[in-house]
Amino acid sequence: MELRQLAYFVAVAEEANFTRAAERVRISQSGVSAQIQQLERELGAALIDRSTRTAGLTAAGRAALEPARAALASAEAVRQAVGEVTGVIRGELTIGMIVGCTISPFFAALADFHQAHPGVAVTLREDNSDRLVDGIRAGSVDLALIGTADAAPAGLNTRTIVSERLVALVPPDHPLAHRRTVTLADLTAHPLICMPSGTGIRTVLDRACAAAGIRPAVTLQASAPDAIVDLAARGLGVAVLSESTAPGHRDRLTARLIDDVEAPALLALVWADAPNPALVKLVRQLRASFP
Template identity: 70%
Template sequence: MELRQLEYFVAVAEEANFTRAAERVRISQSGVSAQIRELERELGATLIDRSTRTATLTDAGRVALEHARAALACAGAVRQAVGEVTGLIRGRLTVGMVTGCTITLFFDALAAFHRAHPGVEITLLEGNSVRLLDDVRSGAVDLALVGTADPTPAGLNTLTIISERLVALVPPEHPLAKQATVSIADIADHRLVCMPEGTGIRTVLDRACALRRVQPAIAVQASAADAIADLAARGLGVAILSESMSSHYKSRLRALRIIDVGDPALLALVWTATKSPALDRLVRHCHDTFTTRPVQVG
């Protein structure tokens, strides 16, 4: 029995999917499958039910999962203990980032961490903020930069990077362009171009609409601010973005403050309490970077 086999087994169990597990551990799907079958042969029991599209644990698999996680944690503790004695931090960190992120300071923090601790392997992945929050809680992702409407997501440590109000963006010829501010009711009379569900900006918008019992007409959804602005400039609808995002498009679009959306959209780093020296150092690098330099979006 090898540690990598246990690692692949845990990945499949947590992802409930061989393809996603293979992406997570960064080998081919066939490689993951082969190693888990070898583990099953050695244990004399089937651990994963492969009869449906979702990979689910058998009774034997559920029993094995707890011990597999414990074995991996022990192996990690050995590496950490030796690293503390030798002064060298090693290991692997999985870092999540909301799709479409253009916060260059985040990349600066990762680069500074890599220079200081080259023995730590970093895997960077993009995803929906809701999924990333779940992945951090489950331990599949160590730290993530997410958009959220909640200042303190349940069960997570948080470092807020940006907190901004929402604005509506329209081209100069749009009927709303003559107004300095708009309400939820005003923009609900028009088709909207906005972020998809699961993003912080969309969550703030949806909550504000629900509070006022307004059902917005979503024309187009896009993850990138540039795409949303371009679509609005071409007349596909009223764009909904944050204040700093809107500043990049002032030559083409007019930004109107939405007066009855009180909650800000947040961009935040999230992680769980940890005994990992590598994650502790990465959090420290991120904190130092974001608290000493101005954050720019785009």
Template identity: 65%
Template sequence: MDLRQLEYFVAVAEEQNFTRAAERVHISQSGVSAQIRQLERELGAELFDRSARTATLTVAGKAALEHARAALAAADAVGQAVGEVTDLIRGSLTIGMVIGCTVTPLFEALAAFHRAHPGVELALLEDGSDRLVDAVRSGTLDLALVGTTALPDGLQAMTITRDRLVAAVPAEHPLAVEGTVTLREVCAHPLVCMPPGTGLRAALDQACAAQDLRPTIALQASAADAIAELAARGLGVAVLSDSMAAQYGRLTARTIEDVTAPALLALVWKRAGSPAVRALLAHCRRAFAA
């Protein structure tokens, strides 16, 4: 009996079909059948009832299935443990990033991780922060860079930036002459801001709801530079974080004095991270600290 035979046995049991099982394990149907027959001879019992179109487990097969799964899981665990010790991390990671984000330290971290662990396949997906957090919780994403007003419950997190909201306007705009502005003063003008599902928009919406304000959202854009360019052309007051606004010399940024809840940019992941996730986090910490 070997692990290959157990893998084929589990595949047939789960697919209930020798042809589909053969496609799943990437060998011929005759090869799967031969290995299962050999396993049955070694065990002294038939594992499948082959009298119908569907391959169903016999009583002996049902008794063997969970033990076969446990043996395969144990073999995987052995490989993972040795990989951690020898730093031979394999597998894949799917990373999420809030739409419109251009945080180069994350890209530097991904590049450094790839150089150190070329055997790990990386995928990068963009989406709204709310959906990214849900995907991390469900396990669809291993790690995500999100914008939020509060660190999500039930997940591990590392805060990258903690910013105030600002109103950014051209020099000739009435708000440009003020040292600071109130949210009510800002909402007296059409706004250009991030779409719902982003951390900045959540911070704006929560602050407006607290003061019973209903701003006019003139335009929405997913990228900070697009918001800044629209505001520079007089299409509305840009609502950005102070670190974002500092990058656009064409605009004058005014702190919104009565919005104190910060807009956070954070990395989030599940508490039980894989070796690959832990290795990527180490690179992220170094990249964001630089």
């Protein structure tokens, strides 16, 4: 039995999918499957139920999951203990970020951290905000840059780095472009282009509509802000974004603040408390980058 086999098993168990688990541990799907099969042969029992579309756990798999996590945590504790004595931090960090992230200081902080601590392997994972928060709570993500409508997801450490109200983006010849102010009722009289559910901007929009008793017609959605801008510029609907997530729109679109949606969309760093020196150092680096 090898630690890497346990790591692959835990990844499949947490992701419930061989493809996502392979992406997480950075080897091929066939490699993950082969190593788990070897582990199953050694244990004499199937751990993964392969009879359904999702990779669920068998009874033996459920029994093995917590001991496997404990073994991996013990191995990490050994690395940390040696690192504290030698002064060299080693290990792995999985960093999550929202799809289409364009926050340059975030990338610069990661680069500075990598230069200062080359013994720490950093993996970047793009996903929507809700799944990144779930990953932090499950332990598969160490820290994430998310979009959110809440100042602090329950039970997690949070540092807000951007707080902005929503704007409507339309071509110059659109009726809303000629209004000095735009209300939620004005906005939702038109087809909307927005981010998917599970993102901060969409959550702010959906909550505002629900509070006003309005059912918006979100006819198109995309995860990348520049895709939303491009769709709106082609006249396919009104884009709803926050100001800084609408790159390069000023030559093609007119931005109007949505006057009666006062709740801001937030970009925030989120992480859980963990006895991980690498995470502590990274958080310190990010705090310096976003004072």
